[in-house]
Amino acid sequence: MKTSIPARLRPLVQALLPLGLALAVLPSAQAGATFKIDENNSVSIGGGLRVSYSSVEDGAPSGDSRSNDFTMEVARLYMSARIQKVFGVTFNVDALEDDVKLLDAYVQYEPSSLFNVWMGRMLPPSDRANLDGPFFIAAWDYPGVVSSYPAIFAGRDNGITVWGKPLGGKLTYAFGLFEGHNKAAGLSNEDANLLFAGRVAYAFLDAEPAPAYYTASTYYGAKDLFTVGLALLQQSDGVGTAGNKDDYLGYNIDVLFEKNLGPGVLTLEGAAYKYDFDDVDVAPATGNVGGLAPGKAYLVSVAWLFPQPIGHGKLQPFVRYQRSSPDAANRDVSAYDIGLNYVISGHNARLSAVYTNTDSDATGSKIDKFLIGAQFQY
Structure with missing residues (x-):
């Protein structure tokens, strides 16, 4: 399929493509390659790719045969710069099947580990799943059955975040204000009320090595972890229409435990969600408009x-269960994954084979899917 790049992004992509191709032969590293301009200034560039083959029961166009699909799930280009050490700029793009979309674009003031400010498009403070992103979860598919906070694209929103890591990194806090949900004429947020997003997490064992307020759902035994996180997102008039609206409130608790036991590394993850508002939001969802539903949800994985x-790698079998229980009757969705990761270089090089079964009361369907995926970052 021919890829169409928006005209406004073509000069940027054309300028960066030769450098990106040259860097593709460098050794894999999560931070990519860093070019030091002088003692206080540097530029970094990297990339990430996730591709998969999947077969879904009755998923073929005929409706009664298994599908066979090869998918370019994620292709990202990461770019950042440090200016006078304490200032920074991050700009990431996501190449989809027929388009290139802006992922992150924010400026950074980072004077210390205790207090930092970011402004632009970024991941709001929220649950571990969203702060993992697709590359840093232990399973393959993003847990979209349970994690459904409002976002413009890929969990992002435009706003400002203040974050820090006191107590030697054991405590992570992040609080921000964002444009939020349903900001459009005729919808609930005509007055442009901001969305508040906050997260606090405490590491009872080792501090998590993820940068900033980001997370991962496994570190493959690099640290002994027991981290509990709390997140809350609130927006006045955040759901519904101008004539039928309600305040949006969503919150969750998530827990990660990981320990090297000698014979292997055990990883346990759990999360519970509550989306608390009237069932007034419009659907379907388009951008950061519509599609939200009140209810409860939870996730467990081993x-x-x-x-x-x-x-070249190590084996990591996993099991994950998700369940969403909307307030509306007969709308429950559950899904379980049984999979095997072949871990070559942590999250930078990994192969996965997964069986997923999804059961939806809303549609009355039970769907099983088999997937083989590969992800690489540099």
């Missing part, structure tokens, strides 16, 4: 990383 290398 993974085990074997220490013995097999070839």
